Amino acid sequence: MQSRLENRQFIDRSPVTSHRLIDTLASSWCRRNRPESMNTDWGQSLLAAGLLAAVRTTGNADAREYLRRWLTYHLGTGVHVTYFVGSWSIGLLYPQVIEVFPEFEAPLRSAAGRIYRMIRHTAIRNGDGVILHNVDLPHIYIDTIYYSASVLSRLGATLGSSDWLPDALAQLRSHLAILRDPASGFFIHCEENLSGRRSEGAWARGNGWVAMTCAELLASRALKGPERREVEAVLVELVERLLPLQTRGGLWRTILTDRSSYEETSASAMYLFAMLHARRLGLKTPPLDNAIARAQRGLRRNVDGEGRLMGCSEGTWPGTVAYYKGLACGEWWWGTGAMLLALSVDEE
Numbered sequence: 001m002q003s004r005l006e007n008r009q010f011i012d013r014s015p016v017t018s019h020r021l022i023d024t025l026a027s028s029w030c031r032r033n034r035p036e037s038m039n040t041d042w043g044q045s046l047l048a049a050g051l052l053a054a055v056r057t058t059g060n061a062d063a064r065e066y067l068r069r070w071l072t073y074h075l076g077t078g079v080h081v082t083y084f085v086g087s088w089s090i091g092l093l094y095p096q097v098i099e100v101f102p103e104f105e106a107p108l109r110s111a112a113g114r115i116y117r118m119i120r121h122t123a124i125r126n127g128d129g130v131i132l133h134n135v136d137l138p139h140i141y142i143d144t145i146y147y148s149a150s151v152l153s154r155l156g157a158t159l160g161s162s163d164w165l166p167d168a169l170a171q172l173r174s175h176l177a178i179l180r181d182p183a184s185g186f187f188i189h190c191e192e193n194l195s196g197r198r199s200e201g202a203w204a205r206g207n208g209w210v211a212m213t214c215a216e217l218l219a220s221r222a223l224k225g226p227e228r229r230e231v232e233a234v235l236v237e238l239v240e241r242l243l244p245l246q247t248r249g250g251l252w253r254t255i256l257t258d259r260s261s262y263e264e265t266s267a268s269a270m271y272l273f274a275m276l277h278a279r280r281l282g283l284k285t286p287p288l289d290n291a292i293a294r295a296q297r298g299l300r301r302n303v304d305g306e307g308r309l310m311g312c313s314e315g316t317w318p319g320t321v322a323y324y325k326g327l328a329c330g331e332w333w334w335g336t337g338a339m340l341l342a343l344s345v346d347e348e
Contacts, residue, residue, distance in 0.1 A: 018057075018343045018344075018346060019057065019058050021300065021303065021343055022053075022054050022057055022058050022060065022340060022343050022344065023054070023058050023060050024303065024307045025054075025303065025307055025308075025309060025336060025339060025340055025343075026050075026051055026054040026058075026060045026062060026063040026340060027060065027062040027063070027307065028306060028307025028308060029047070029051070029066075029307075029308075029336055030051070030062040030063055030065070030066040031062065032306075033066075035066045035067070035069040035070035035073065036069065036070070036073045038070060038333070039074075040074055040079055040080070040087070040089065040090045041086045041087070041089065042085070042086030042089045042143070042147060042334070043086075043315070043332065043333035043334040043337070044089075044333050045086075045089035045090045045092055045093070046089065046092060046333060046334050046337035046338065046341075047333040047334070047336055047337035047340075048067060048070060048090070048092075048093060048337070049092040049093050049337055049341060050336060050337035050338065050339065050340030050341050050344075051063040051066060051067055051337075051340065052067060052093050052096055052097060052100065053096075053340050053341050053343075053344035054340050054344065055067065055100055056096060056100065056344070057343075057344040064100070067100075067101070068101065071097075071101060071104055071108075072104075074090075075104060075107040075108070075111070079111040079114075081111070081114045081115050081118050082118075083118075083122070083123065083124050083134055083135050084133070084134040084135070085123075085131065085133055085134065085141075085143070085144045085147040085148060086134075086147060088115045088118065088119060088147050088148070088151050089147050089151070090111065090115070091112065091115045091116075091147075091151035091154055091155050092147075092150065092151060092154065094108075094112060094154040094155055094157075094158045095154065095157060095158040098158070109158075109159075112155050112158055112159060113159060115151065115155060116152070116155045116156070116159055116161065116164075119131070119148055119151065119152055119167075120152075120163070120164065120167060123148070124138060126138075126140075126193050128174065129170060129174070130171070130174045130175065130178070130193075131144055131148050131171055132144075132193055133190075138193055139190055139191065139192045139193050139318075140175060140178050140179065140190065140191045140192075140193055141189065141190045141318075142175060142179050142187050142188070142189055142190070142203075142206035142207075142209050142210065143206065143209045144171070144175065145171050145172055145175045145176075145209060145210065145213050146209040146212055146213045148167075148168070148171050149168035149169070149171050149172050149213050149217060150212065150213050150216040150217065152164040152165075152167060152168045153165075153168055153216060153217055153219075153220045153222070153223075154216075156220075156222070157220065157221075157222070162222070165220075165222050165223065165227070168217065169217075169227060169230075169231075172213060172214075172217070172231070172234070176210065176234065178191055179191060179206075181201075181202055184202045184241075184256070184257050185237075185241055186202030186207050186238075186241060186256055186257070187202065187203075187206055187207050187210055188200070188201065188202070188203065188206065188318075189203045189206045189316070189318040189319075190318035199318035199319060199320075200319070200320045200321045200324075201255045201257075201258065201320075201321040201324055202255060202256040202257050203254070203255065203256075203316070203324055204252050204253060204254050204255065204256050204264050204267035204268075205254075205264065205266055205267040205270070205313065205316065205334075207238065207242075207256065207267065208266065208267040208269075208270030208271060208274075208338070209270070210234070210238060211235065211238055211239075211270055211271055211273070211274035212270050212273055212274055212338075214231050214232075214234050214235035214238070214274065215235065215273060215274040215277035215278070217231050218231055218232065218235070218277065218281060219277070232281075232283055235274060235278055235283065236278070236283050236284060236285050238274075239271075239274070239275060239278055239283075239285045239286075239288070240285065240286060242256070242271055243286060243291055245257065246291055246294060246295070247263055247298075249263055249298045249301070250268075250294035250295050250296070250297050250298025250299070250301075251263040251264065251265065251268040251295065251298045251299070251302075251311075252264065252267055252268050252271060254267070254313055254324055254325065254327070255321055255324055255325060258321060258325070260325070261321075261324070261325045262325070262329065263298075263311065264311060264312065264313050264329070265299060265302050265309055265310070265311035265312045265329075265335050265339070266312040266313065266332065266334050266335035266338050266339075268295055268298065268299060269299060269309075269335065269338035269339040269341075269342045270338050270342070271295065272292065272295040272296065272299065272342040273338060273341050273342035273345060275288050275291060275292050275295070276292060276342065276345040276346055277345060279292065280345070280346075299339060299342075308331040308336075309331060309335050309336050309339050310329065310330060310331055311329050311330075311335075312329055312330065312331060312332040312334065312335030312336075313327045313328070313329050313332075314327050314328050314329070314330070314332065315332075
């Protein structure tokens, strides 16, 4: 089965610049949605991070105004920082958000401090110090590392704090050790903390969180020496496992090792983001130019005539392989956000 795309007219498949595609995606989203209706949960903040990247890359006026209204609304009503890891996700916008919107510096720094203290000192952890996903889901989820380790790296630099790195690396190590699938070498979605019950299959977006976490940690100047080489090794190994599984269409399937599962765009955008960073950093991966070009073409083919990135699987609970393969696809915050971030890498 190929990507579950609606039967719509898609954009011209002739070569387009990253700038043009960034503006197409960003302006389309902003034209069709109200920023006040978008909260600061994990998917929406990932979209906001992508829109911020669009502002910094192309100067997109629609994205700037959208973010200005979004920040005005949420900083006015209060950014709610809870035990749920998704509530920390506005931290993905740091430090660039303050550079682009200096008028919001005071409330943004206040929110940054609350998120940082929550992760470092208040987050729910098991007896081994592993951060658990939420009060009602006190389990070990693969996406937790992105919304803890990546956010810590960004906020640590913003706040001038130096105690974040050991915790960020500990979360990366522990989550990967627990959630690795010995059959495939990839990572599963979730393990219940007490029962040990595990989800099935190498879920593509889950492995995308791993790839993005490593890429963003490697962007930190604080990561040096053996610790840097450790994170590089994780990303290189993951990329090496991914390359043979890229489809003829340039994407990756929602269950990476299952040829009957559909191609999925949010995970593919995350892999593109990570591979672009790996190439820029000169990591010792196999040659990436061809895989990157194919992924770029494949993702562009999934942008429809309205400027929407389609083919992104809906919000996902841990489950069986059959469950993941049965999820509906369309346009979602996290897919568009990851796509905008990936398109902006080579333009920074």
